[in-house]
Amino acid sequence: MRTILHSDCNSFFASVECLYNPEIRDKPVAVGGDAEKRHGIILTKNQHAKKFNIKTGEAIWQAKEKCPELIVVPPHYDRYLRFSKMCRRIYSDYTDKIEPFGLDECWLDVTGSMLHYKSGYDIAEEIRYRIKEELGITVSIGVSFNKIFAKLGSDYKKPDAVTVISRENFKDIAWKLPASDLLYVGPATNRKLKILGIKTIGDIANFPLELLERNFGKWGDMLYAFSNGYENSPVLKSDECRSVKSIGNSTTAVRDLENYEDAKIIFMILCDSVCRRMREQGFVAKEVGISIRDTDLFTITRQTKLLRHTDITKDIYNASLKLFYENCDFQKNVRSLGVVVTDFKSANEAQQISIFDNEENRMKLQSLDNTLDELKYRFGTFCVRPAKLMFDTSLSGFSPKEEHIAHPVGYF
Numbered sequence: 001m002r003t004i005l006h007s008d009c010n011s012f013f014a015s016v017e018c019l020y021n022p023e024i025r026d027k028p029v030a031v032g033g034d035a036e037k038r039h040g041i042i043l044t045k046n047q048h049a050k051k052f053n054i055k056t057g058e059a060i061w062q063a064k065e066k067c068p069e070l071i072v073v074p075p076h077y078d079r080y081l082r083f084s085k086m087c088r089r090i091y092s093d094y095t096d097k098i099e100p101f102g103l104d105e106c107w108l109d110v111t112g113s114m115l116h117y118k119s120g121y122d123i124a125e126e127i128r129y130r131i132k133e134e135l136g137i138t139v140s141i142g143v144s145f146n147k148i149f150a151k152l153g154s155d156y157k158k159p160d161a162v163t164v165i166s167r168e169n170f171k172d173i174a175w176k177l178p179a180s181d182l183l184y185v186g187p188a189t190n191r192k193l194k195i196l197g198i199k200t201i202g203d204i205a206n207f208p209l210e211l212l213e214r215n216f217g218k219w220g221d222m223l224y225a226f227s228n229g230y231e232n233s234p235v236l237k238s239d240e241c242r243s244v245k246s247i248g249n250s251t252t253a254v255r256d257l258e259n260y261e262d263a264k265i266i267f268m269i270l271c272d273s274v275c276r277r278m279r280e281q282g283f284v285a286k287e288v289g290i291s292i293r294d295t296d297l298f299t300i301t302r303q304t305k306l307l308r309h310t311d312i313t314k315d316i317y318n319a320s321l322k323l324f325y326e327n328c329d330f331q332k333n334v335r336s337l338g339v340v341v342t343d344f345k346s347a348n349e350a351q352q353i354s355i356f357d358n359e360e361n362r363m364k365l366q367s368l369d370n371t372l373d374e375l376k377y378r379f380g381t382f383c384v385r386p387a388k389l390m391f392d393t394s395l396s397g398f399s400p401k402e403e404h405i406a407h408p409v410g411y412f
């Protein structure tokens with residue numbers, strides 16, 4: 001039987017910052033977006049700050065009203081990357097099947113180590129203890145027979161805890177949790193589930209499959225499989241993740257696109273979705289392609305090589321737009337657009353610093369992307385949007401990431 005762990009670093013950014021500044025460790029600490037000091041928002045907070053009901057995503061000034069002594073530090077992504085790698089080094093003592101999910105979470109398939117340990121729980125306890133002793137941060141770990149329940153387990157009890165969700169107890173534990181606790185059930189899906197009267201994961205599991213399919217299509221199948229414990233996708237080794245050859249999104253706009261301003265709106269949304277998916281999977285791409293379909297349903301595709309690998313949304317957006325300018329003159333109106341990125345490399349592989357690029361500016365863009373990813377992950381795609389997208393909300397009111405392909409390729 002498979003034994004899967006999901007390990008999640010608790011209050012990751014805040015915990016790492018406290019290690020670098022031990023004198024703030026026992027005080028309420030938050031990591032805040034530094035895009036613009038006065039309007040910054042809270043990214044994560046430590047346990048002490050949680051007691052003051054500080055919420056991720058709220059404005060720093062609001063948080064300070066609740067807790068005047070709150071210490072807000074700017075994010076340092078190089079530090080988080082370093083700790084992320086050190087965690088993975090510890091995981092690698094137990095398995096080579098380590099699949100990262102963002103910087104602070106990983107799935108581990110430890111089935112092969114079960115000869116040497118009594119149970120998955122014992123392995124999880126040892127990892128929890130080692131990370132605390134060796135790195136000085138805490139993790140919560142879920143142990144289960146598939147990735148979805150392992151992930152649920154790591155959320156179930158934290159910080160510094162291990163939860164086992166087994167074939168014997170999953171109906172008692174997982175089924176009682178709200179449907180929105182299930183991985184990939186974002187605000188949009190949850191709203192639809194509520195309309196169907198579905199509140200808990202158990203409600204999904206016991207809902208007629210054909211009705212889920214009718215309401216959610218293929219995603220309905222997956223919801224059913226996830227909640228019944230049928231999900232069995234493999235934990236991908238980090239280097240296997242590279243077998244993903246491309247990531248793309250396309251859309252048919254609600255109305256025909258008549259000019260470059262219309263097209264910019266669509267490209268902005270498509271690039272945001274594609275780049276978020278790319279960052280989630282830890283890739284950087286060197287090739288960008290676009291597809292343009294006009295009102296006669298005539299389609300062209302064009303691609304371009306970039307100067308360097310990147311996962312920065314602005315880079316992909318600029319390249320897509322340049323291709324579009326070169327290949328579309330609006331002789332015919334445009335019906336659909338698509339963006340695809342290929343030629344991947346792992347983002348963890350040391351990025352060569354190019355002498356042609358303004359490295360500081362790139363770091364700023366990367367940190368902005370990371371901040372926005374974090375927010376959208378927690379509050380949904382529509383929580384922060386570029387001002388441009390507010391002018392025509394009928395055109396911009398779609399989210400390819402949630403609505404079409406919110407799921408890693410492994411699940412299909």
Ligand SMILES: [Mg+2]
Pocket residue numbers: 008009010011012104105
């Ligand atoms: Mg975490």
